[in-house]
Amino acid sequence: MTSPQPAAEQIAEPAAPAVSADHPGVDELFAVLAYGEVAAFYRLTEEARMAPDLRGRINMASMAAAEMGHYETLRDALERRGVDVVAAMTKYASALENYHRMTTPSTWLEALVKTYIGDALAADFYLEIAHSLPEEIASVVRSVLSETGHSQFVVAEVRAAVTASVRQRHRLALWARRLLGEAVTQAQFVLADHDELVDLVMSSGEGLTQLAEFFNRLQHTHHSRMQELGLA
Amino acid sequence: MTSPQPAAEQIAEPAAPAVSADHPGVDELFAVLAYGEVAAFYRLTEEARMAPDLRGRINMASMAAAEMGHYETLRDALERRGVDVVAAMTKYASALENYHRMTTPSTWLEALVKTYIGDALAADFYLEIAHSLPEEIASVVRSVLSETGHSQFVVAEVRAAVTASVRQRHRLALWARRLLGEAVTQAQFVLADHDELVDLVMSSGEGLTQLAEFFNRLQHTHHSRMQELGLA
Numbered sequence: 001m002t003s004p005q006p007a008a009e010q011i012a013e014p015a016a017p018a019v020s021a022d023h024p025g026v027d028e029l030f031a032v033l034a035y036g037e038v039a040a041f042y043r044l045t046e047e048a049r050m051a052p053d054l055r056g057r058i059n060m061a062s063m064a065a066a067e068m069g070h071y072e073t074l075r076d077a078l079e080r081r082g083v084d085v086v087a088a089m090t091k092y093a094s095a096l097e098n099y100h101r102m103t104t105p106s107t108w109l110e111a112l113v114k115t116y117i118g119d120a121l122a123a124d125f126y127l128e129i130a131h132s133l134p135e136e137i138a139s140v141v142r143s144v145l146s147e148t149g150h151s152q153f154v155v156a157e158v159r160a161a162v163t164a165s166v167r168q169r170h171r172l173a174l175w176a177r178r179l180l181g182e183a184v185t186q187a188q189f190v191l192a193d194h195d196e197l198v199d200l201v202m203s204s205g206e207g208l209t210q211l212a213e214f215f216n217r218l219q220h221t222h223h224s225r226m227q228e229l230g231l232a
Numbered sequence: 233m234t235s236p237q238p239a240a241e242q243i244a245e246p247a248a249p250a251v252s253a254d255h256p257g258v259d260e261l262f263a264v265l266a267y268g269e270v271a272a273f274y275r276l277t278e279e280a281r282m283a284p285d286l287r288g289r290i291n292m293a294s295m296a297a298a299e300m301g302h303y304e305t306l307r308d309a310l311e312r313r314g315v316d317v318v319a320a321m322t323k324y325a326s327a328l329e330n331y332h333r334m335t336t337p338s339t340w341l342e343a344l345v346k347t348y349i350g351d352a353l354a355a356d357f358y359l360e361i362a363h364s365l366p367e368e369i370a371s372v373v374r375s376v377l378s379e380t381g382h383s384q385f386v387v388a389e390v391r392a393a394v395t396a397s398v399r400q401r402h403r404l405a406l407w408a409r410r411l412l413g414e415a416v417t418q419a420q421f422v423l424a425d426h427d428e429l430v431d432l433v434m435s436s437g438e439g440l441t442q443l444a445e446f447f448n449r450l451q452h453t454h455h456s457r458m459q460e461l462g463l464a
Contacts, residue, residue, distance in 0.1 A: 038286075038289070038293060041293050041297075042289070045274065045277040045278075046277075048274075053318075054270075054321065054322060054325070057274070058270055058318070061274070061300050061303075062303075064277075064296075064297070065273075065297040065300035065301065068293050068294055068297035069297065071290070072294070086286050086290070090286060093286070
């Protein structure tokens, strides 16, 4: 994902981030991400039961373990900010659990695609807002992002399957579209309930002046993920 | 666990380990431990569904994630030794899965006790043989051991429950005894099928000249764990 370079006069301006470190939306952002990591952990391990072999189960377990590493980064950051972590996370339980309930995979390939798209959507979301956050906040976000390479094992397996079967390709392309749709729906519910988060997202970055634009951008990067998986 | 100090003439002897690094039992030891970590990962996450709250689910998920960290240490060591990791692990699937099937907890407290006893038994086993292994092997074993502190959260919760209820205490004491019995049974099956492992255990350490003595020692350290949990 490449962003347009800022014009020279913008570079000359003071490098103050658009959002201050004590913006209340930061606590909410970390809390929803933290719940997301724990929810992803449990979903990955449940969906791994569909793995055809031990190797697949091990790969999913490693990815799930990485989610808990991300969770611990977010928990530590919330604790440093004096937030009651579990209470803050609990507010986001229903949106995240609804997303997973609405997107329960019925095959191993659907589980793999969900893992990959889910990781990628989270990464896109972080990247959209990270650059306008103060350094101490951005560094937490970056370290949560840094391990998503785990899901690369998915690409080889999905590409092999969709190269072998056009029917499988159409089926998984529809599935991936549904994953994006549900993620956007639940993200909108979350934003509707949390003004601090809307304010954080709205005040982030040059281009991010409208939520619609933000979601359009997610759609665009989603498309490039579909191409990576051989689904577009 | 304190071991008797070796006599002075023993210290004067050359410090060569009792087992060489290319003993075939080392591959088998790492493989059974590796399968054990992956099996523990999946069991912990399944049993965590009984947690009464989000905090309990998070604690279990962190412990499970730590198991995958141990797995990765063992996998790397096996790969350095030129072993086909997944194939080597698969030989131990039935013993480990049988152990878990025979010890499926029916309450959250049983799940907690199983976690703690399981971690402790694995640690006891490692400690029994680690000191006679060559340094490169012992360091793998030590780094797998080093994170078992995660299960300390179990102690507070179990002690509180058994202090409040004598019935609960008796029930969990029986449960813990059953866990030890099943672990010993499955360990004996594993040893019966793998001469290289028997040879490794038999040639480990001064006191470890007989398997019966080895199992007696496990029983003894198990008792001290029962005391820690308030069950003995």
